[in-house]
Amino acid sequence: MDMRTRITTAMKEAMKAKEAARLSTLRLINAAIKDRDIALRGEGDDSGVAGDEILGILGKMVKQRQESARAYEEGGRLELAEKELQEIVVIEEFLPRQLDADESEAAVVDAIKSVGAESIRDMGKVMGVLKSKYTGQMDFGRVGPLVKDRLG
Structure with missing residues (x-):
C-alpha cells in the first residue's frame, strides 16, 4: 500500500x-x-x-x-x-523507524566507503548516498557533523 x-x-x-x-x-x-x-x-x-x-x-x-x-x-x-x-x-506512524546513534554511525561509515570519500570535499557525495538510502530514517542535520568528523 x-x-x-x-x-x-x-x-x-x-x-x-x-x-x-x-x-x-x-x-x-x-x-x-x-x-x-x-x-x-x-x-x-x-x-x-x-x-x-x-x-x-x-x-x-x-x-x-x-x-x-x-x-x-x-x-x-x-x-x-x-x-x-x-x-x-x-x-x-507513517515514517520508517528512525536509526539509533550506532546505526547512523554505521550508515555513515558504509556511505563513505561506497563513494571512496577521502576528504571534506567528498561530503556532498556521502550525504547524497545517505539521503537516497535513509530518507525519513535519520535526521540529516545531526548526521552532517558525523560525516564531517569522519572526513575531516
Missing part, C-alpha cells in the same frame, strides 16, 4: 472513530502533500509527489513540531506543547 493510500485509510478510520485530534493531524499531512503536488504542477511535472518526497515532507513536519513544542515549553504554554507532541506521534 502506497503512502497516500495509508494516509487516506487512516483519515477514514479516524473519522469513523471520531478521533478529532488525529483526524486534524492527518488532514494537515494530506494538505502538505497536496500543496507539494500543486507546486510540482506549476513546474510542469504532472506526476505528483513520490514516496520518498512524502517521507521528506513528513520529516519536515515532525521537525517543525519539535521546534514549536520546544518554543511553547520555554514560553510556559504546556497545553500547546502537548498538542504539538501529539501531532508528532501521529505523523511518525
Whole structure:
C-alpha cells in the first residue's frame, strides 16, 4: 500500500472513530502533500509527489513540531506543547523507524566507503548516498557533523 493510500485509510478510520485530534493531524499531512503536488504542477511535472518526497515532507513536519513544542515549553504554554507532541506521534506512524546513534554511525561509515570519500570535499557525495538510502530514517542535520568528523 502506497503512502497516500495509508494516509487516506487512516483519515477514514479516524473519522469513523471520531478521533478529532488525529483526524486534524492527518488532514494537515494530506494538505502538505497536496500543496507539494500543486507546486510540482506549476513546474510542469504532472506526476505528483513520490514516496520518498512524502517521507521528506513528513520529516519536515515532525521537525517543525519539535521546534514549536520546544518554543511553547520555554514560553510556559504546556497545553500547546502537548498538542504539538501529539501531532508528532501521529505523523511518525507513517515514517520508517528512525536509526539509533550506532546505526547512523554505521550508515555513515558504509556511505563513505561506497563513494571512496577521502576528504571534506567528498561530503556532498556521502550525504547524497545517505539521503537516497535513509530518507525519513535519520535526521540529516545531526548526521552532517558525523560525516564531517569522519572526513575531516
